[in-house]
Amino acid sequence: MSIILENIGYAYEDRFRVLDNINLEIKDNENIAIIGRNGAGKTTMVKLICGLLKPTNGNIIIDDINIKTLTTAKVAKNVGYVFQNPDDQIFHNTVYGEIAFAPKVLKFDEAKTKKVIDQAIEITQISDILDENPYELPLSVRKFVTIASVLSMDTKVIILDEPTAGQDYNGIKILENMLIELKKLGKTVITITHDMEFVANNFDNIIIMADKKILKQGNKESIFGDIELLNKSNLKQPVIASLAHQLGIKSDIIKMDDFVDFIIKNKVVHE
Ligand SMILES: Nc1ncnc2c1ncn2[C@@H]1O[C@H](COP(=O)(O)OP(=O)(O)O)[C@@H](O)[C@H]1O
Numbered sequence: 001m002s003i004i005l006e007n008i009g010y011a012y013e014d015r016f017r018v019l020d021n022i023n024l025e026i027k028d029n030e031n032i033a034i035i036g037r038n039g040a041g042k043t044t045m046v047k048l049i050c051g052l053l054k055p056t057n058g059n060i061i062i063d064d065i066n067i068k069t070l071t072t073a074k075v076a077k078n079v080g081y082v083f084q085n086p087d088d089q090i091f092h093n094t095v096y097g098e099i100a101f102a103p104k105v106l107k108f109d110e111a112k113t114k115k116v117i118d119q120a121i122e123i124t125q126i127s128d129i130l131d132e133n134p135y136e137l138p139l140s141v142r143k144f145v146t147i148a149s150v151l152s153m154d155t156k157v158i159i160l161d162e163p164t165a166g167q168d169y170n171g172i173k174i175l176e177n178m179l180i181e182l183k184k185l186g187k188t189v190i191t192i193t194h195d196m197e198f199v200a201n202n203f204d205n206i207i208i209m210a211d212k213k214i215l216k217q218g219n220k221e222s223i224f225g226d227i228e229l230l231n232k233s234n235l236k237q238p239v240i241a242s243l244a245h246q247l248g249i250k251s252d253i254i255k256m257d258d259f260v261d262f263i264i265k266n267k268v269v270h271e
């Protein structure tokens, strides 16, 4: 599913302007990351895309339909949003109940219900906590419960608002694998994150937001090689990019693998 934002502006209560002149195109089955300091407007922008907020000005076109003409419930059938704070999204007293809710509301038939629930559980790797009360689980795990509850809606677009927050190494691995699986399933996925290593390792299409605007959209070399832009946006380079930069060896090394390749190719390391 493709998404186009045309000259979008948004002001809370019609007074507090937090987005200005946002233009963006996300293609079908794309995997895109949004970065930017706190308060940059990332959450507001994705809440506009999923229909929870209505733009003050501008248009949002999803697969050729201006979502102005649709109810929030209609938009939600196509765009699933995983809230930044899982507690805004959990209503049931078992993990399974949480995941099984959407297929019931959406009146999926038995076969489809089983398929989407099994898939959501598998992708988020939560099969061993299905009987637990979500509120008794740590925040990082509650996040996976809410991701599963959105996956079971089987939307074509999935928005993940800060899924990396508070995740340990294992949580990050599950998220990385999840992005691969969702891509295979043909989903369009938008991920907001503060984890620059996660972005460097998993995305080749990145949007950087600050001061109510999109400052730049580009691949990881163009985003993480632009130190002036990162400084202006109060973001740091991934560690490897920073190391390569400080050693003055090459500006477009972002990931560990590329760094190792460079060292080996140039025989920087001698036995
Ligand atoms: N309900 C609200 N009412 C008024 N201002 C808000 C509300 N929610 C967010 N804001 C403000 O909008 C700006 C953008 O917030 P947000 O979209 O949450 O940014 P981000 O997700 O990038 O941290 C911030 O200045 C924030 O304080």
Ligand SMILES: [Mg+2]
Residues within 6 Å of the ligand: 042, 043, 044, 084, 161
């Ligand atoms: Mg936010």
